[in-house]
Amino acid sequence: MDERKPRANSGRPSSRPSSSGRPSSTGRPSSRPSSDRPSSGRPSSSSSSRPTGPNRERRREDLPARGGSSDRAGAIRQVSQGREAIDPRGFRPKPLERDQSRLRPRIFEPDIPEEITGEELEKSVRAELLSLSAENAKVVARHLVSINIHMDSDPELAHKHGIAAAHHAGRLAVVRESAGYAAYRAGYYEIALKELRAAHRISGDVSMWPVMADCERGLGRPLKALNLAGSDEVKRLAKPEEIEMRIVASGARRDLGELDAAVITLTCKELKTENEEWAVRLRYAYADALEVAGRKAEAREWFKKCADIDHDEFTDAAERAQ
Template sequence: MEDKNKRPSRPASSRPSGPNNARRREDLPARGGSSNRAGAPRQTRDGSDPRGARPAPMDREQSRLRPRIFEPDIPDEITGEELDKSLRAELLSLSAENAKVVARHLACVNLYAEDDPQRAHKHGVAAAHHAGRLAVVRESAGYAAYRAGHYEIALKELRASHRISGDVSMWPVMADCERGLGNPLKALNLAGSDEVKRLAKPEEIEMRIVASGARRDLGQFDAAVVTLTCKELKNEQEEWAVRLRYAYADALEAAGRKEESQEWFAKCAEIDTEEATDASERCL
């Protein structure tokens, strides 16, 4: 006989964009954030009565269920242990099963970041779907979307990460996403915000490069040069020095200052020992 007092069974719990391929490499900020870093809100409950009983799955409002997403395949050999211990530690607030799924997706974000950014992006979306309340996961998803050229999604994810953690290190990438979306004025607004004062030197330099690019987007070529005119151009040791000199030389060339441009391409080539740029060719 059917037990009329039996509680209903608990239901099982069940994120577009436009690449700007014509963008110059020197205008883009470095892929910020840790290379080891890579949502939907929690499923809400409705209709619960004073006794705590919940409607059976068939009675629940379907629009309130978390939508299913495309889950990209994860190679069997990827276990999630490939991530840094510090990153895996940030997943401990998740259930053990969910933490493993998220860790494996984040490992795939790193695995495909360079060779297959679109695939990496899909894994970023999946990770954020499973752990949307974790800043590090939203940040990883944002950077993956940025590398794949999905600037609108990248902005959404990076803004979410900032809201959760208060970290501003992704500010230059957010500004460049605005450029990618055709919003140079919004990029400049970000570059002039109070948050920029909190940036570490590498991110500060990247923001200068992005802001200079935004000036060029607006046809303000002399202003683009001024934006990059700083004492840091004398630096020869830091990793960002090559990018800064290259961007400065390129801005000079765009402003029609050919002789000065050649000089700075040569100065860039002097410290670009790994030939990360074509400065040696452009100074000829």
């Protein structure tokens, strides 16, 4: 019978239950006779002192230090690259430098006159800013008002206000859309396209589709403009945006040298319309396409028809009709 004594108390309760099914009150393992224990298959005490395993023939001093081989990757401490070797917390490499590209850059924010409060925005637009903090919403609203004020008189300044607004509220569709239109009017077509695409992803609104197509034209990609003009989204456009898309598609045909196709693109029943705001632009674009295609007489006729409904002299149709 194995007369080995129970191990001394290690200072922690045993996780093995006693013979009664309850943990031992002393915190020591049960001292049941060895005959009650299942056979572990371990060698007897007479043979346990002999080393076993793959290193049994090697001397103890030839074996690697406890913790693994000293030639494994990362095992040799280099004090110059981390804590000192005597540091009780152990070795730790230097922290990696922070990726500066992920830091939010500071931007230039144009000054806003004090008289601009943000209340000048339409109620529906202000409602979309309610997800922002009150302070941030006011800043964004003032930038949006500034975009509207400077869009025609100073497109470059309006574009800067658009950048600032998108910096403060880049997850709002109305902000990205306004920034896109401001960039478009300033001639920054790549930026405008990025902003308008973002607005479309957020809201699903397709009303900016014609401007996106014209941005592709501005970047010298008329085929991409035509792809947008032929997409399914165009079917969801309201009449004013549908007419704008026709005008952009006609311009893309002209960019490709397809002058007759440019005229055909604008040949539609809406040319007879007189009392809509888009009617002036449609007639003017049609007359211009006729002139470029070499159909001078027809072009003068349509310039005159355009001048007849252009009461505010929005175009120079009257002059070109002469």
